Amino acid sequence: MDSHLKELELLNPWFDKLPYQWENLTNYGTTVSFKKNETVFHQNDHGEYVYLVKKGRVRLFLISPAGEEKALAIVGENGILGECSLSQDSRYSTSAICASAVILKKISRRDFISFISQEPDFIFQTLDMITKKYRLLCSQSLQLSYMKSLPRISALLIQLSQKYSEKIDDKKVQLTIQFTQQEMANLLGTTRVTVAKNIKWLEDQNYIIKKGKFYVINDLAELNELANDQLD
Structure with a gap:
Protein backbone atom coordinates (compact mmCIF):
# COMPACT_ATOMS: atom_id res chain seq x y z
CA MET A 1 0.00 0.00 0.00
CA ASP A 2 1.16 3.54 -0.79
CA SER A 3 2.76 5.19 2.29
CA HIS A 4 0.33 8.11 2.13
CA LEU A 5 -2.64 5.71 1.99
CA LYS A 6 -1.22 3.95 5.04
CA GLU A 7 -0.96 7.28 6.83
CA LEU A 8 -4.57 8.12 5.93
CA GLU A 9 -5.68 4.76 7.30
CA LEU A 10 -3.74 5.38 10.51
CA LEU A 11 -5.42 8.78 10.92
CA ASN A 12 -8.88 7.69 9.82
CA PRO A 13 -11.57 9.52 11.85
CA TRP A 14 -13.97 6.57 11.45
CA PHE A 15 -13.20 4.17 14.32
CA ASP A 16 -15.40 1.24 13.36
CA LYS A 17 -15.22 -2.55 13.72
CA LEU A 18 -12.13 -2.16 15.86
CA PRO A 19 -10.09 -5.31 16.58
CA TYR A 20 -10.60 -5.11 20.34
CA GLN A 21 -11.90 -7.88 22.59
CA TRP A 22 -14.17 -6.65 25.38
CA GLU A 23 -15.96 -9.91 26.33
CA ASN A 24 -15.48 -9.68 30.10
CA LEU A 25 -16.53 -6.02 30.11
CA THR A 26 -20.01 -6.99 28.98
CA ASN A 27 -20.60 -8.45 32.45
CA TYR A 28 -20.64 -4.90 33.77
CA GLY A 29 -23.19 -2.14 33.35
CA THR A 30 -26.42 -2.11 31.38
CA THR A 31 -27.35 -2.17 27.70
CA VAL A 32 -28.94 1.05 26.43
CA SER A 33 -30.17 2.14 23.01
CA PHE A 34 -30.37 5.55 21.33
CA LYS A 35 -32.04 6.81 18.19
CA LYS A 36 -30.19 8.68 15.47
CA ASN A 37 -29.37 12.28 16.52
CA GLU A 38 -29.89 11.55 20.24
CA THR A 39 -27.21 12.87 22.58
CA VAL A 40 -25.23 10.41 24.71
CA PHE A 41 -23.38 13.06 26.75
CA HIS A 42 -22.41 16.73 26.60
CA GLN A 43 -19.00 18.39 26.61
CA ASN A 44 -17.89 19.30 30.17
CA ASP A 45 -20.59 17.16 31.82
CA HIS A 46 -19.42 15.19 34.85
CA GLY A 47 -18.28 11.85 33.44
CA GLU A 48 -20.24 9.20 35.31
CA TYR A 49 -20.09 6.51 32.61
CA VAL A 50 -17.90 4.92 29.96
CA TYR A 51 -19.69 3.44 26.95
CA LEU A 52 -18.84 0.48 24.73
CA VAL A 53 -20.36 0.67 21.24
CA LYS A 54 -22.07 -2.61 20.41
CA LYS A 55 -23.84 -1.44 17.26
CA GLY A 56 -24.10 1.79 15.26
CA ARG A 57 -21.97 4.93 15.14
CA VAL A 58 -21.52 7.87 17.54
CA ARG A 59 -20.04 11.22 16.53
CA LEU A 60 -17.69 13.01 18.93
CA PHE A 61 -17.58 16.78 18.58
CA LEU A 62 -16.74 20.08 20.24
CA ILE A 63 -18.98 23.15 20.47
CA SER A 64 -17.45 26.61 20.21
CA PRO A 65 -18.63 29.52 22.43
CA ALA A 66 -20.56 30.71 19.35
CA GLY A 67 -22.34 27.36 19.10
CA GLU A 68 -20.43 26.08 16.06
CA GLU A 69 -19.70 22.36 15.86
CA LYS A 70 -16.30 20.79 15.15
CA ALA A 71 -16.59 17.04 14.67
CA LEU A 72 -13.58 15.02 15.81
CA ALA A 73 -14.31 11.36 15.13
CA ILE A 74 -17.03 8.81 14.51
CA VAL A 75 -16.82 5.81 16.84
CA GLY A 76 -18.41 2.53 15.80
CA GLU A 77 -18.43 -1.13 16.81
CA ASN A 78 -15.98 -2.10 19.59
CA GLY A 79 -15.02 1.52 20.23
CA ILE A 80 -15.36 3.16 23.62
CA LEU A 81 -16.72 6.58 24.53
CA GLY A 82 -16.18 8.71 27.59
CA GLU A 83 -12.78 7.31 28.53
CA CYS A 84 -11.59 10.94 28.75
CA SER A 85 -13.62 11.11 32.00
CA LEU A 86 -11.10 8.74 33.60
CA SER A 87 -8.85 11.77 34.22
CA GLN A 88 -8.71 13.47 37.63
CA ASP A 89 -11.38 16.09 36.87
CA SER A 90 -13.67 13.30 35.50
CA ARG A 91 -15.40 15.45 32.88
CA TYR A 92 -16.20 14.65 29.26
CA SER A 93 -13.88 16.48 26.86
CA THR A 94 -16.34 16.29 23.97
CA SER A 95 -20.04 15.88 23.25
CA ALA A 96 -21.33 12.61 21.75
CA ILE A 97 -24.34 12.33 19.45
CA CYS A 98 -25.63 9.28 17.60
CA ALA A 99 -24.90 9.25 13.87
CA SER A 100 -27.23 6.23 13.50
CA ALA A 101 -29.39 4.07 15.73
CA VAL A 102 -27.02 2.85 18.44
CA ILE A 103 -26.74 0.10 21.06
CA LEU A 104 -24.26 0.81 23.86
CA LYS A 105 -23.02 -0.91 26.98
CA LYS A 106 -23.15 1.73 29.74
CA ILE A 107 -20.58 1.13 32.50
CA SER A 108 -20.05 3.30 35.56
CA ARG A 109 -16.71 5.06 35.73
CA ARG A 110 -15.91 3.23 39.00
CA ASP A 111 -16.74 -0.18 37.52
CA PHE A 112 -14.68 0.50 34.38
CA ILE A 113 -11.64 1.49 36.45
CA SER A 114 -12.10 -1.61 38.63
CA PHE A 115 -12.41 -3.76 35.51
CA ILE A 116 -9.24 -2.59 33.76
CA SER A 117 -7.26 -2.71 37.02
CA GLN A 118 -8.07 -6.43 37.26
CA GLU A 119 -7.61 -7.11 33.54
CA PRO A 120 -4.25 -5.57 32.45
CA ASP A 121 -4.76 -6.48 28.78
CA PHE A 122 -7.72 -4.15 28.64
CA ILE A 123 -5.58 -1.26 29.87
CA PHE A 124 -3.64 -1.51 26.61
CA GLN A 125 -6.86 -1.48 24.57
CA THR A 126 -8.05 1.61 26.43
CA LEU A 127 -4.71 3.33 25.96
CA ASP A 128 -4.73 2.40 22.27
CA MET A 129 -8.15 4.03 21.84
CA ILE A 130 -6.99 7.17 23.65
CA THR A 131 -3.79 7.26 21.57
CA LYS A 132 -5.74 6.94 18.29
CA LYS A 133 -7.93 9.91 19.25
CA TYR A 134 -4.93 11.97 20.37
CA ARG A 135 -3.07 11.23 17.13
CA LEU A 136 -6.15 12.23 15.15
CA LEU A 137 -6.47 15.52 17.05
CA CYS A 138 -2.82 16.33 16.31
CA SER A 139 -3.33 15.58 12.61
CA GLN A 140 -6.51 17.68 12.43
CA SER A 141 -4.75 20.60 14.11
CA LEU A 142 -1.92 20.41 11.56
CA GLN A 143 -4.35 20.18 8.63
CA LEU A 144 -6.38 23.18 9.81
CA SER A 145 -3.19 25.22 10.09
CA TYR A 146 -1.43 24.32 6.84
CA MET A 147 -3.46 22.29 4.35
Whole structure:
Protein backbone atom coordinates (compact mmCIF):
# COMPACT_ATOMS: atom_id res chain seq x y z
CA MET A 1 0.00 0.00 0.00
CA ASP A 2 1.16 3.54 -0.79
CA SER A 3 2.76 5.19 2.29
CA HIS A 4 0.33 8.11 2.13
CA LEU A 5 -2.64 5.71 1.99
CA LYS A 6 -1.22 3.95 5.04
CA GLU A 7 -0.96 7.28 6.83
CA LEU A 8 -4.57 8.12 5.93
CA GLU A 9 -5.68 4.76 7.30
CA LEU A 10 -3.74 5.38 10.51
CA LEU A 11 -5.42 8.78 10.92
CA ASN A 12 -8.88 7.69 9.82
CA PRO A 13 -11.57 9.52 11.85
CA TRP A 14 -13.97 6.57 11.45
CA PHE A 15 -13.20 4.17 14.32
CA ASP A 16 -15.40 1.24 13.36
CA LYS A 17 -15.22 -2.55 13.72
CA LEU A 18 -12.13 -2.16 15.86
CA PRO A 19 -10.09 -5.31 16.58
CA TYR A 20 -10.60 -5.11 20.34
CA GLN A 21 -11.90 -7.88 22.59
CA TRP A 22 -14.17 -6.65 25.38
CA GLU A 23 -15.96 -9.91 26.33
CA ASN A 24 -15.48 -9.68 30.10
CA LEU A 25 -16.53 -6.02 30.11
CA THR A 26 -20.01 -6.99 28.98
CA ASN A 27 -20.60 -8.45 32.45
CA TYR A 28 -20.64 -4.90 33.77
CA GLY A 29 -23.19 -2.14 33.35
CA THR A 30 -26.42 -2.11 31.38
CA THR A 31 -27.35 -2.17 27.70
CA VAL A 32 -28.94 1.05 26.43
CA SER A 33 -30.17 2.14 23.01
CA PHE A 34 -30.37 5.55 21.33
CA LYS A 35 -32.04 6.81 18.19
CA LYS A 36 -30.19 8.68 15.47
CA ASN A 37 -29.37 12.28 16.52
CA GLU A 38 -29.89 11.55 20.24
CA THR A 39 -27.21 12.87 22.58
CA VAL A 40 -25.23 10.41 24.71
CA PHE A 41 -23.38 13.06 26.75
CA HIS A 42 -22.41 16.73 26.60
CA GLN A 43 -19.00 18.39 26.61
CA ASN A 44 -17.89 19.30 30.17
CA ASP A 45 -20.59 17.16 31.82
CA HIS A 46 -19.42 15.19 34.85
CA GLY A 47 -18.28 11.85 33.44
CA GLU A 48 -20.24 9.20 35.31
CA TYR A 49 -20.09 6.51 32.61
CA VAL A 50 -17.90 4.92 29.96
CA TYR A 51 -19.69 3.44 26.95
CA LEU A 52 -18.84 0.48 24.73
CA VAL A 53 -20.36 0.67 21.24
CA LYS A 54 -22.07 -2.61 20.41
CA LYS A 55 -23.84 -1.44 17.26
CA GLY A 56 -24.10 1.79 15.26
CA ARG A 57 -21.97 4.93 15.14
CA VAL A 58 -21.52 7.87 17.54
CA ARG A 59 -20.04 11.22 16.53
CA LEU A 60 -17.69 13.01 18.93
CA PHE A 61 -17.58 16.78 18.58
CA LEU A 62 -16.74 20.08 20.24
CA ILE A 63 -18.98 23.15 20.47
CA SER A 64 -17.45 26.61 20.21
CA PRO A 65 -18.63 29.52 22.43
CA ALA A 66 -20.56 30.71 19.35
CA GLY A 67 -22.34 27.36 19.10
CA GLU A 68 -20.43 26.08 16.06
CA GLU A 69 -19.70 22.36 15.86
CA LYS A 70 -16.30 20.79 15.15
CA ALA A 71 -16.59 17.04 14.67
CA LEU A 72 -13.58 15.02 15.81
CA ALA A 73 -14.31 11.36 15.13
CA ILE A 74 -17.03 8.81 14.51
CA VAL A 75 -16.82 5.81 16.84
CA GLY A 76 -18.41 2.53 15.80
CA GLU A 77 -18.43 -1.13 16.81
CA ASN A 78 -15.98 -2.10 19.59
CA GLY A 79 -15.02 1.52 20.23
CA ILE A 80 -15.36 3.16 23.62
CA LEU A 81 -16.72 6.58 24.53
CA GLY A 82 -16.18 8.71 27.59
CA GLU A 83 -12.78 7.31 28.53
CA CYS A 84 -11.59 10.94 28.75
CA SER A 85 -13.62 11.11 32.00
CA LEU A 86 -11.10 8.74 33.60
CA SER A 87 -8.85 11.77 34.22
CA GLN A 88 -8.71 13.47 37.63
CA ASP A 89 -11.38 16.09 36.87
CA SER A 90 -13.67 13.30 35.50
CA ARG A 91 -15.40 15.45 32.88
CA TYR A 92 -16.20 14.65 29.26
CA SER A 93 -13.88 16.48 26.86
CA THR A 94 -16.34 16.29 23.97
CA SER A 95 -20.04 15.88 23.25
CA ALA A 96 -21.33 12.61 21.75
CA ILE A 97 -24.34 12.33 19.45
CA CYS A 98 -25.63 9.28 17.60
CA ALA A 99 -24.90 9.25 13.87
CA SER A 100 -27.23 6.23 13.50
CA ALA A 101 -29.39 4.07 15.73
CA VAL A 102 -27.02 2.85 18.44
CA ILE A 103 -26.74 0.10 21.06
CA LEU A 104 -24.26 0.81 23.86
CA LYS A 105 -23.02 -0.91 26.98
CA LYS A 106 -23.15 1.73 29.74
CA ILE A 107 -20.58 1.13 32.50
CA SER A 108 -20.05 3.30 35.56
CA ARG A 109 -16.71 5.06 35.73
CA ARG A 110 -15.91 3.23 39.00
CA ASP A 111 -16.74 -0.18 37.52
CA PHE A 112 -14.68 0.50 34.38
CA ILE A 113 -11.64 1.49 36.45
CA SER A 114 -12.10 -1.61 38.63
CA PHE A 115 -12.41 -3.76 35.51
CA ILE A 116 -9.24 -2.59 33.76
CA SER A 117 -7.26 -2.71 37.02
CA GLN A 118 -8.07 -6.43 37.26
CA GLU A 119 -7.61 -7.11 33.54
CA PRO A 120 -4.25 -5.57 32.45
CA ASP A 121 -4.76 -6.48 28.78
CA PHE A 122 -7.72 -4.15 28.64
CA ILE A 123 -5.58 -1.26 29.87
CA PHE A 124 -3.64 -1.51 26.61
CA GLN A 125 -6.86 -1.48 24.57
CA THR A 126 -8.05 1.61 26.43
CA LEU A 127 -4.71 3.33 25.96
CA ASP A 128 -4.73 2.40 22.27
CA MET A 129 -8.15 4.03 21.84
CA ILE A 130 -6.99 7.17 23.65
CA THR A 131 -3.79 7.26 21.57
CA LYS A 132 -5.74 6.94 18.29
CA LYS A 133 -7.93 9.91 19.25
CA TYR A 134 -4.93 11.97 20.37
CA ARG A 135 -3.07 11.23 17.13
CA LEU A 136 -6.15 12.23 15.15
CA LEU A 137 -6.47 15.52 17.05
CA CYS A 138 -2.82 16.33 16.31
CA SER A 139 -3.33 15.58 12.61
CA GLN A 140 -6.51 17.68 12.43
CA SER A 141 -4.75 20.60 14.11
CA LEU A 142 -1.92 20.41 11.56
CA GLN A 143 -4.35 20.18 8.63
CA LEU A 144 -6.38 23.18 9.81
CA SER A 145 -3.19 25.22 10.09
CA TYR A 146 -1.43 24.32 6.84
CA MET A 147 -3.46 22.29 4.35
CA LYS A 148 -5.75 23.50 1.59
CA SER A 149 -9.37 22.35 1.61
CA LEU A 150 -9.21 20.26 -1.61
CA PRO A 151 -6.51 17.80 -0.40
CA ARG A 152 -8.30 17.48 2.94
CA ILE A 153 -11.63 16.68 1.28
CA SER A 154 -9.92 14.21 -1.06
CA ALA A 155 -8.23 12.55 1.91
CA LEU A 156 -11.53 12.28 3.76
CA LEU A 157 -13.15 10.56 0.78
CA ILE A 158 -10.29 8.05 0.71
CA GLN A 159 -10.64 7.45 4.45
CA LEU A 160 -14.36 6.82 3.95
CA SER A 161 -13.50 4.29 1.26
CA GLN A 162 -11.10 2.53 3.64
CA LYS A 163 -13.99 1.81 6.02
CA TYR A 164 -17.15 1.81 3.92
CA SER A 165 -16.80 0.81 0.25
CA GLU A 166 -17.22 -1.91 -2.34
CA LYS A 167 -14.58 -2.55 -4.97
CA ILE A 168 -15.81 -2.16 -8.55
CA ASP A 169 -12.53 -2.87 -10.34
CA ASP A 170 -8.78 -2.39 -9.78
CA LYS A 171 -9.21 1.40 -9.65
CA LYS A 172 -12.83 2.16 -8.78
CA VAL A 173 -14.62 1.84 -5.46
CA GLN A 174 -18.15 2.78 -4.50
CA LEU A 175 -18.81 4.24 -1.06
CA THR A 176 -21.46 2.35 0.88
CA ILE A 177 -22.27 5.09 3.40
CA GLN A 178 -24.15 8.35 2.89
CA PHE A 179 -22.95 11.67 4.26
CA THR A 180 -24.05 15.28 3.99
CA GLN A 181 -21.81 18.13 2.95
CA GLN A 182 -22.47 19.73 6.34
CA GLU A 183 -21.26 16.59 8.13
CA MET A 184 -18.08 16.67 6.06
CA ALA A 185 -17.65 20.39 6.77
CA ASN A 186 -18.03 19.80 10.53
CA LEU A 187 -15.42 17.05 10.44
CA LEU A 188 -12.95 19.14 8.44
CA GLY A 189 -13.52 22.40 10.30
CA THR A 190 -14.60 24.28 7.19
CA THR A 191 -17.87 25.55 5.68
CA ARG A 192 -20.54 23.65 3.78
CA VAL A 193 -20.04 26.06 0.86
CA THR A 194 -16.34 25.16 0.67
CA VAL A 195 -17.14 21.44 0.72
CA ALA A 196 -19.84 21.86 -1.95
CA LYS A 197 -17.47 23.81 -4.22
CA ASN A 198 -14.71 21.20 -3.92
CA ILE A 199 -17.05 18.22 -4.36
CA LYS A 200 -18.39 19.82 -7.55
CA TRP A 201 -14.82 20.37 -8.80
CA LEU A 202 -13.98 16.71 -8.09
CA GLU A 203 -17.08 15.65 -10.04
CA ASP A 204 -16.32 18.02 -12.93
CA GLN A 205 -12.77 16.65 -13.15
CA ASN A 206 -14.11 13.07 -13.02
CA TYR A 207 -12.33 12.12 -9.80
CA ILE A 208 -15.71 11.10 -8.35
CA ILE A 209 -19.22 10.57 -9.66
CA LYS A 210 -22.58 10.27 -7.90
CA LYS A 211 -24.27 6.91 -8.54
CA GLY A 212 -27.72 6.94 -6.98
CA LYS A 213 -27.29 7.88 -3.33
CA PHE A 214 -23.58 7.01 -3.20
CA TYR A 215 -20.32 8.36 -4.58
CA VAL A 216 -17.93 6.37 -6.74
CA ILE A 217 -14.21 7.13 -6.64
CA ASN A 218 -13.04 6.57 -10.22
CA ASP A 219 -9.36 6.08 -9.44
CA LEU A 220 -8.10 5.79 -5.87
CA ALA A 221 -4.48 6.35 -6.90
CA GLU A 222 -5.30 9.61 -8.69
CA LEU A 223 -7.41 10.86 -5.79
CA ASN A 224 -4.57 9.94 -3.44
CA GLU A 225 -2.17 12.10 -5.47
CA LEU A 226 -4.59 14.99 -5.04
CA ALA A 227 -4.90 14.29 -1.33
CA ASN A 228 -1.11 14.29 -1.03
CA ASP A 229 -0.82 17.81 -2.45
CA GLN A 230 -0.35 19.47 0.92
CA LEU A 231 1.31 22.69 -0.11
CA ASP A 232 -0.62 25.83 0.86
